[in-house]
Amino acid sequence: MRVLLVEDEHDIQAFLRRSLEEAGYQVDIASDGKTAERLAVETTHDILIVDLGLPDQDGISLILKLRKIGIDAPVLILSARRSVDDRVRGLEQGGDDYLTKPFALAELLARLRNLLKRNSPQSNETTKIKVLDLELDLLRREAIRSGEPLQLTPQEFVLLEYLCRNAGRVVTRSMILEQVWGMRIQPDTNVVDVHIYRLRGKVDGKGQHPMIRTLRGVGYVLKDR
Amino acid sequence: MSSKTAKPVMHSAAWRISLWATLAYACGTMLVFLSLHQFVENDIQRRSDAWLAGEVEVLGDVAARTPKDALYGTVVGEVAELASKEVPNKMRSESSANDSVFFLQVGSDGGTRLWAGRGRVEPYLAAIRKIVIIPDHPSDLQVEGLQIPFRVAALRMGDGSRIYLGLSERDQLRVLRNLNLRFFFVWALLVLLGFAIVFYTTKRMLSYVREISEAASRIGHSEMNARVPTNVRNDEVGHLARTLNGMLDRIENSMHQLHTITDALAHDLRSPLTAIRGKLEMSLSAATHGEQAEPIVSAIDELDRLTEFLNASLDVAEARADALRLSRSEIDLDELLRVMIDLYEPSMSEKGLQVRLHSGGDISIDADAALIHRMIANLFDNELKHLPASCTVTLHLESRDGVAVLSLEDDGPGFAPEVSASLFERRVKGKDSSGHGLGLAFVDAVVRAHGGTVTATNREARGARIELTLPLVPARVM
Incomplete structure (x- = not known):
């Protein structure tokens, strides 16, 4: 997977390049809009990461320009603005995504994955998910761990489903809030942790291998190994 | 907006202005017509008086010269009959009989010398005796049994007898009545036309004013770059x-x-x-x-x-600074609160807090989803952080007079007295608070940016109460 990172801050460039490469991406870097246009034409990229505040032009104009010359790779917009303006919303409806700075790396990677998945044809809609000895029946909304059915509330099931779909990968609290509760909020209380804590009590019963792991300062991961 | 334009026309300013303008106009034209009427009436009167004076002179002359024999009555009667043919303002009468003019000669003894007129002489005689008629000044004469008065001129003869020539005012009245009728129609037409013109022009002008005010009210709520419509006229x-x-x-x-x-x-x-x-x-x-x-x-x-x-x-x-950028969409507050409670309930029960919702069903507002989500999360965070164990948070959601009303009540310690006066100020927090002091200021900011209100009070019994209102989706305001 080849990604074009358009970002003018060197510090951010550096750590993004490192973490993207660690995640297995090939990274091209442009520090301004001109370079970005040149690189985008020269090489085919699977995905673009574009910062809105570029020194020579507005990030949105750049995206629209690239779209006009036939580059249709999905774009993850990085915005330092608080409110999302209507043009970003328009791009979001067109299949792109945005992330406000500062962000968690895990969230950036998750959004990249989602964008790539969205643009590749979906083969078959799964009705069952299996992670180790945990099985989820998405139609009957039932979860089974080691042959034992789990007594989950509907909300807990949705939460577990989200963790299972991202098994082995870190999910942050804000990702959980957005995906499970549909809200982009940042509560300064431990609301998500309590949900995870309760879910863990049901999924990781006594004597069982603990699956839901907390990565302090980052988020959670459902272990698949 | 359509509900505003559909309001009855009687309540519009254009209607009121037109009514007053038309009233003034109607009074003015009425005065003009009245004076015109007065002038015509006087003129008719003057003409008939002049005719009477002239004719009575001629008749007096004829009566004086005609020998007082058997033919006297016939000759004078003939002359009177002829005179009646030349009556001014004469209308064509159906009957050939002369009923618009009478001639009467009264002897010095008070007896009738000659009578040329319609009907019996006695009522005329009785009526004449009641009034004094000065020569050359014709007067009105109301004869008993007749509806229409006569105009009568008198002349004193050399032999002491008096002659009277009477002209019925019937034709005069008929002319005036016709005139009145025409005046009235023209007046009514003018008033109606005036009303229509005034109403049309003020309505046009005021609808332009309304366009301006509607555009102005939209600006600032959503679209700062919009402008009110301008016309080419320099008025x-x-x-x-x-x-x-x-x-x-x-x-x-x-x-x-x-x-x-x-x-x-x-x-x-x-x-x-x-x-x-x-x-x-x-x-x-x-x-x-x-x-x-x-x-x-x-x-x-x-x-x-x-x-x-x-x-x-x-x-x-x-x-x-009233400059918060809103990206509005329709939000169902009832649904949002249920999701929020679902999110916060575990944390709250972990702390020994209970939460209850009394909702009046679907209540939709037109608002910035991200801000409203953060604002409600703020309210919950606030309760979660400040309430001691075993308290209950009760939420009420209802729609009232076109606004959604959301109240949050708890039975905790309430707001500390030192902060309760300035709860919505930035950086205000209680002594023991661990927050950054922006929570309620943020709530207040978001609600106000959406055109709503917030109040925070301590309940009479115990605990705090925050009530906020947000305008409903316009289509639901009915």
């Missing part, structure tokens, strides 16, 4: 529109500057924050021991709190 209303637009240009300009400043500030702070957070995460993944990870984790937590604080302060600052 007062056109001037008002242009002045308004000039003012909006200046407001938009200063708002734009505020946005530039806050955006630059946000950008300048966020870029280093992003870099710091990224580096912290990198070193966290490299840290293998728990002791190494702990300070990094808490640094990330602090950083996230700082970010949230930065967001909230800039939002509050912009909202205070």
Whole structure:
């Protein structure tokens, strides 16, 4: 997977390049809009990461320009603005995504994955998910761990489903809030942790291998190994 | 908007203005017609009086010269008959009989010498005796049994007898009645026409004023770049529109500057924050021991709190300046509250708190979803942080007079007296509060940016109560 990172801050460039490469991406870097246009034409990229505040032009104009010359790779917009303006919303409806700075790396990677998945044809809609000895029946909304059915509330099931779909990968609290509760909020209380804590009590019963792991300062991961 | 234009026309300013203008106009034209009527009436009177005076002279002359024999009555009667043919304002009468003129000669003894007229002489005689008629000054004579009065001229003869010539006022009245009828029709037509013209022009002008005010009310709530419509005419209303637009240009300009400043500030702070957070995460993944990870984790937590604080302060600052950018969509508050309760309930019950919702069903507002979500989360966070165990939070949601009313009540200790006067100010927090003091200021900012209100009070019994209102989706205001 080849990604074009358009970002003018060197510090951010550096750590993004490192973490993207660690995640297995090939990274091209442009520090301004001109370079970005040149690189985008020269090489085919699977995905673009574009910062809105570029020194020579507005990030949105750049995206629209690239779209006009036939580059249709999905774009993850990085915005330092608080409110999302209507043009970003328009791009979001067109299949792109945005992330406000500062962000968690895990969230950036998750959004990249989602964008790539969205643009590749979906083969078959799964009705069952299996992670180790945990099985989820998405139609009957039932979860089974080691042959034992789990007594989950509907909300807990949705939460577990989200963790299972991202098994082995870190999910942050804000990702959980957005995906499970549909809200982009940042509560300064431990609301998500309590949900995870309760879910863990049901999924990781006594004597069982603990699956839901907390990565302090980052988020959670459902272990698949 | 359609509900506004559908209001009855009788309540419009155009209707009232037209009514008053028409009233003044109707009174004016009525006065003109009345004086015209008076003039015509006098003129008719003058003509018939002149005719009477002339004719009675002629008749007196004829009566004096005609020998008083058997033919006297016939000759004078003939002359009187002929005179009646030349009556002024004469209308064509159906009967050939002369009923508009009478001639009467009364002897010096008071007896009838000659009578040429319709019907019996006695009532005429009786009526004449009742009044005094000065020669050359014809007077009105009301004869008993007849509806229409006569105009009568008198002449004293040399032999002491008097002759009277009477002219019925019937024709005169008929002319006046015709005139009145025509006057009335023309007057009514003029008044109606005047009303229509005034109503049409004021309505046109006021509908333009309404367009301006509707456009102006939309501006600021959603679209700062919109302008009120201007017309080509250089009249007062056109001037008002242009002045308004000039003012909006200046407001938009200063708002734009505020946005530039806050955006630059946000950008300048966020870029280093992003870099710091990224580096912290990198070193966290490299840290293998728990002791190494702990300070990094808490640094990330602090950083996230700082970010949230930065967001909230800039939002509050912009909202205070009425410059918060809203990206509106329809939000069902009932559904949102249920999701929020679902999210917060475990944390609350963990702390021994209960939460209850009394909702009046689907209540939709037209609002910025991200801000409303954060605002409600703020309210819940507030309760979660400040309430001691075993308290209950009760939420009421209802729609009342076109607004959604959401109240949050708890039975906790209530607001501390030292802060309760300035709850919605920035950086105000209780002595023992651990928050950054922006929570309620943010709530207030968001609600006000949406055109709503917030009040926070201590309940009479125990605990705090926060009530906020938000305008409903316009289509549901009925």
